Amino acid sequence: MPAIDFYLLDITYRVAENKPIIVLFARTLDGKRLIIEDDTFRPYFWIIPKPGQLDNVQEKLTKLKIQNNAEVSEISRTEIRKKNLNGKEVEAIKAYTNLPRDVPVLREAVKVWDIIESIHEYDILFVNRYMIDTSLVPMTACTAEGKTENNIFKAEKIKPSEDPQTLADPNILSLDIETYNPEGKQMDMNKNPILMIALHGKEYKKVLTWKRFSTQNTYIEFLDSEKSLLERFVQIIKEQNPDILTGYYSDGFDLPYIKTRAEINKVNLDIGMDNSPLKISSGMTIKAYIAGIPHFDVFRFISKIIGRSLDTETYGLDAIAEEMLGIRKQEVDLDNLYAIWDNNPEELERFCTYNLHDAFLTYQLAVKNLPTIVEMVKIVGLTLYEVNRMGFSQLVEWYLLKEAKAHNQLAPNKPSSQQSKERLAKSYQGAFVFQPKPGLYKDIMVYDYRSLYPSIISSHNISPATFNCTCCSLSAKKVPLEGKEWWFCEKQKGFIPLLIEELITRRMRIKEILRESQDEFLKARSNALKLLGNSFYGYLGFYMSRWYSLESASSTTALARFYIHKVIDGAQAKGFEVIYSDTDSVFFLLKENPLKKATDFVAEINRDLPGLMELEYEGHYPAGIFVSAKLGPYGAKKKYALLSEKREIKIRGFETVRRNWSAVAKETQIEVLNIILKEQNPEKAFNCAQAVIRQLRERKVPCEKVIMYTRLQKEMASYEAIGPHVAAARRMQQRGQTIALGSLIKFIITPGSEKVRERVKLPDEVQEGEYDADYYIHNQVVPAVDKIFEVLGYSRENLVAPKDQKKLDAWFV
């Protein structure tokens, strides 16, 4: 029988003659598009009868028939299987139906029978069920046997290839649109047309627009209407034939916009590989699907998965591209695009450049993030489209569902709404954070537990199935939680701890290889394994989880507290001064102790740790500063700055660095920390801060350093309190600029005796030196550094009104 090798890109199904037919969208190894159909797979779900009712249930199932208008739902076939459900062996009936849609109908009918215990896996989408049961892995090579009919390969057998290579160098095409928008942030796709569409591929650049102007740019192509622009867009997608289509928030903006405009202009958007149209599904989250072309929304992936490991707090394209690529967006005044479109089309070129640049950034971000998402696809076993739209808990859940099949486990059900409410109402104790003592320290040793939560779950066999097992009730060690008699099985490894152990050891092996050679794909795999492994703990305590277990989640944190205390107490007993600890890390001072004493101590801790748990050396920091909290004499948690051996400053939690403070405040803070930590010269740092204050007073600070930035949080009309930024926004409106929710407001506070809001001016309205020195001193520079100097014994008054400086005998505590 003819066989064919292919990369699987996407999957859907259709119904013909009361049979479901799986449709696989693939790319052959030589780059051609291919549709494969498999009509051998049938929907099913599981029923567990009550004890002694197996035959009764089975017989009743065979007779079950639900008539709904012309449609009849029935169980076509049953099988009896021994399965495992949360640690218990059960006899379950596998009930097949004709069509996927029969499953919910029949489940409703069976649900009320009093001879059944429970029903399982009735809500797993048909195509996902297919992916799990066949073990096919998207983006990697698969093999099908069968024959070609009418350009469609009819598969009889289908499986992963012997050597399942990953699709290398896929053809990615990114898109970005610009729209007519006279109302600022408020957008109306039913009213306002698309003005431009930019497309960017590896060797492809194009901007389509429908107003002519003279240009030398060959990538700009003029059309004569929005309708022809959209038609040309469809044509280009078909010509370029991308393996992946990407955009930035294209789920929620670009593609829905294109869809709406295509409907208004009566343009056929049949860009699916089966000629089906672009589908926009608007539930609570809007999604854009194209059959056969995985749609990769970079924003979705970053905001759900990658974002938390980035420094940026906003997920706008500009901030993300700057952090991940080191390239920013082009600056244009988008608020005026509509006016220029109407009145000055000769000025449109820079908007086309801007449009293309956004598509370029998106393309680069897609290339950069694809390896990680592809590794996730390979672990979880669902399509890129699906994985792209999942959060951490869903990734874990689908991974568990896939592995459940392989381990003969039945999946527990999702909670009912009643159950989720009950789960939401419960909480438990989290991580331990050591209250730091404010101070400037030297020779700080930092150790942390490697993958603390995952390694606890694995090493202590934590899972719903192993919780308070009957076999170990007397012998097992209890979880260190007061008032609880909790333990986890010590005889039989649980399904979840087994998987997490696998993830950890797989990652350890990869990291071993990575020590020798830097390989981007192995790095991505390591990253994907880490992200997934770290999500198990959260998953166990997440109220929507199938394998939810509050006992497991709270035992994990209880053990984490136990193990971190072990290090804190042990270090103190050895004579080290512990200055800080948060969740999985401990900071202590070396003082006069030799380094060997610290390494010996840590080796001793490691000897007693079970399983995969390990306390690792994180670093030695020659200097570090911990500042005090807003209130009281104790130190602020999660707020410190360290100097590494490589003489790099590591700042945590100083909010002024991140927020939209003026440059003069930010720069002063960083400079002060640098001098204190690198030169260990508080006096010089103090003088530096005083010098800045003096320069402010003498109006020598350039205006660009005193500009403040705020993004409008509300529509202008809804502001009751007129803060400086609202006053600035009003000024901008008076000058004819369109201001709405989200507009970036730049302003400067100028001198005078009126209220602050009456002294707000826009950057281009002020002369050099025209700023309110007192305002910048007291509201910007001083708050940015006063906590730092407080630690050093300088008071706020010293800083602002320079007199003789206080002399400190010892800078280091």
Next chain:
DNA sequence: GAGCATCGGGG
């Protein structure tokens, strides 16, 4: 302070 509502991203 709990409970409800909105927002994010995009032009």
Next chain:
DNA sequence: GTGTACGATGCTC
């Protein structure tokens, strides 16, 4: 479509 979102933040009572 064998599915329904999520976590942070602000506003109101």
